[in-house]
Amino acid sequence: MRFTKNIFVLFALGIALVFQYSCKSPARLAYRNIASFYNPESEIKGLKYDFFHLDDTLTKLYVSFPYKQLVYKAEGNSTKAKFRFFYQIYDGYDNSILLDSASYYGVDSLNIGGIFMDSIPLVLLRGRNYILNTELSDLNSGITNGRFLKINKQKEIGEADFILVGTDNLPLLRNFIVRNETFRVKFIDTTNKITIAYFPGKKEIPGSPYAFQHKFSDFEVDSIFNVEVEQGLTNILKFEKQGSYFVKVGDEYIFLVHCFYDGFPEIGTVNEMRESLRYISTEGEFRDMQSKPARAAVDDFWIRITGHPERALQQIKNYYKRVEEANRFFALSSEGWKSDRGMIYIVYGPPSIVFRNMVSEEWTYGEAGNPLSVRFLFNLEPIWGNMLDYKLVRSENYRNSWHLAVSNWRR
Numbered sequence: 001m002r003f004t005k006n007i008f009v010l011f012a013l014g015i016a017l018v019f020q021y022s023c024k025s026p027a028r029l030a031y032r033n034i035a036s037f038y039n040p041e042s043e044i045k046g047l048k049y050d051f052f053h054l055d056d057t058l059t060k061l062y063v064s065f066p067y068k069q070l071v072y073k074a075e076g077n078s079t080k081a082k083f084r085f086f087y088q089i090y091d092g093y094d095n096s097i098l099l100d101s102a103s104y105y106g107v108d109s110l111n112i113g114g115i116f117m118d119s120i121p122l123v124l125l126r127g128r129n130y131i132l133n134t135e136l137s138d139l140n141s142g143i144t145n146g147r148f149l150k151i152n153k154q155k156e157i158g159e160a161d162f163i164l165v166g167t168d169n170l171p172l173l174r175n176f177i178v179r180n181e182t183f184r185v186k187f188i189d190t191t192n193k194i195t196i197a198y199f200p201g202k203k204e205i206p207g208s209p210y211a212f213q214h215k216f217s218d219f220e221v222d223s224i225f226n227v228e229v230e231q232g233l234t235n236i237l238k239f240e241k242q243g244s245y246f247v248k249v250g251d252e253y254i255f256l257v258h259c260f261y262d263g264f265p266e267i268g269t270v271n272e273m274r275e276s277l278r279y280i281s282t283e284g285e286f287r288d289m290q291s292k293p294a295r296a297a298v299d300d301f302w303i304r305i306t307g308h309p310e311r312a313l314q315q316i317k318n319y320y321k322r323v324e325e326a327n328r329f330f331a332l333s334s335e336g337w338k339s340d341r342g343m344i345y346i347v348y349g350p351p352s353i354v355f356r357n358m359v360s361e362e363w364t365y366g367e368a369g370n371p372l373s374v375r376f377l378f379n380l381e382p383i384w385g386n387m388l389d390y391k392l393v394r395s396e397n398y399r400n401s402w403h404l405a406v407s408n409w410r411r
Contacts (some may be wrong), residue, residue: 010291029131030093030357037147039350040321044069044136045328046115048173050336051151051160053188056126059151059160061087062171063136064117067108071140078109082139083267089122090131093148093357117170120149129154145229148356152386159386161242162247162255167236175331177239185227185234185247185255194234197253198223199384203334205278209398224248242407244333245405246384256387258391260335265327267320270294276323276337277301279347280409289326305410315409322346333389340392344376347405351376359391374401 036042046066053059063085088101100123106116124130132149152158164172165186177183185194200222222243227234239245239259247255261268267276268358274294278286281301289297302312326342327335337343344363345351352373353364359380366373376398378390 009013028096029090029093029133030355032093032355033147033353034071034146034148034356035351035354037145038345040325042143042145043325043328044138044143047136047145049134049147049149050163050171051149051166052163052171052186053124053126053153053158053161054121055188057123059122059124059153061120061132062117062123062173063120064115064173066113066115067111068113070108070138072111073140075109079111080107080109080140081111082107084135084139086135086137087120089124089134090133092129092131124151124153126153126156142298155386157189157249157264159255161189164257165233168234174258175256176264178262178264179240179242179259180238182236182238184236185257187232187255189232189249191230192229193226194229195248196225196227197221197246197248198225198241198243199246201242202242203338205275205338206340207394208402209344209392209394210277210396210402211394252386253384254386258331258334259282260331264335265331266324270298272323273298273320276320276346279343280319280406319346319409322349330390333383333387341378341387341390344392347402347409348374374398 013191018136037317044065044066045068048062048064050062051059052062067081070083072079072081083106085104085106089099091097091099102120104120108116122132130151130153132151133146134149135144135146137144152160163186164174164177165184166172167182167184169184169186172183187194199220201220226374229235241256242259242261245257245259246253247257261272263269267273271294274289274297277289277298281289285301289301292300297311298316302316303309304314323337323342323346326337326339326345329345330336330339332339337346341361341363348365349366351363353362353368355362361378361380363376363378364373365375377393379393380388381391383389
């Protein structure tokens with residue numbers, strides 16, 4: 001495949017591997033402003049990570065990104081892209097003891113497209129959880145995309161003991177598949193059969209931040225089926241129905257695979273365009289839109305609230321760009337735009353300040369300590385099995401701020 005070819009070329013060009021073990025005591029991760037993680041201007045689109053536990057000592061980190069996201073600059077008789085991948089392993093957000101770190105440097109002069117993909121073995125002992133601080137930097141553009149990745153290895157068997165792979169056995173590096181896509185599930189267990197439970201329900205669109213404290217939608221099992229396994233790989237699977245699929249081990253639901261609408265994380269259909277307008281429409285407007293064909297409902301809504309077709313086109317572009325960004329940033333237990341963080345992101349935009357610890361995220365719009373700034377707290381709460389997602393702590397205090405933010409879309 002093309003990305004396999006590019007991997008070979010990259011190594012042939014001489015990728016440099018430099019291990020940098022540090023003895024310094026960095027600031028606690030919980031005190032780092034990670035707002036850039038949710039800023040599309042700092043995003044390297046298509047950058048993906050995933051983990052797979054090889055055994056009780058080693059975990060493999062997979063990294064992938066499209067070459068087209070890098071900037072190529074003239075250097076001698078050719079143009080070159082240069083990047084640096086850096087990671088640090090910590091014992092948690094609060095104490096933030098640095099356990100290991102490394103840097104990888106890459107150069108590509110072919111500029112033929114395709115995807116870079118590689119894997120890095122990490123020494124991580126079973127029985128503990130870890131936080132991985134990663135940074136991929138485009139050395140020509142100066143753009144750095146950072147992320148905090150939680151590696152759960154505390155349990156005897158957990159989510160990272162499974163991974164989605166294509167029919168070529170290469171990791172997909174995502175928690176979703178599309179309808180009728182063929183794939184396998186890989187895992188380290190030696191069993192010859194696994195059980196998968198199908199949940200068809202669609203997650204409800206969350207209410208406004210000053211509304212009552214909504215509960216996550218319950219997962220109701222529609223069906224359960226067994227899948228044959230050989231040498232840690234299932235037979236070829238294909239899901240025809242949208243919904244959520246849990247791999248069940250014993251009595252516990254361990255690994256979640258979503259089958260989202262076609263085109264995810266982009267806006268796949270006009271139905272999705274209509275549904276995501278719930279955040280900036282009144283109950284009456286939203287109810288009225290359900291009685292019309294989706295395309296007509298979307299066009300009529302935007303033209304009516306903006307008062308001008310050209311203004312409507314600009315707002316459509318801006319709004320659905322936010323929806324797609326929310327899908328990329330926040331898709332855990334559902335499509336990202338249906339999450340509490342996705343809702344706030346779509347209406348308010350990227351936050352100015354973000355702090356994260358093991359149990360929550362706090363977003364600030366404005367300056368730290370400014371009484372006029374707006375702050376949102378999202379607590380990490382269980383959904384089903386071992387699945388967690390962030391739930392907004394709602395308050396009546398958000399009413400004025402919310403209406404002001406919504407009104408900015410409706411003009």
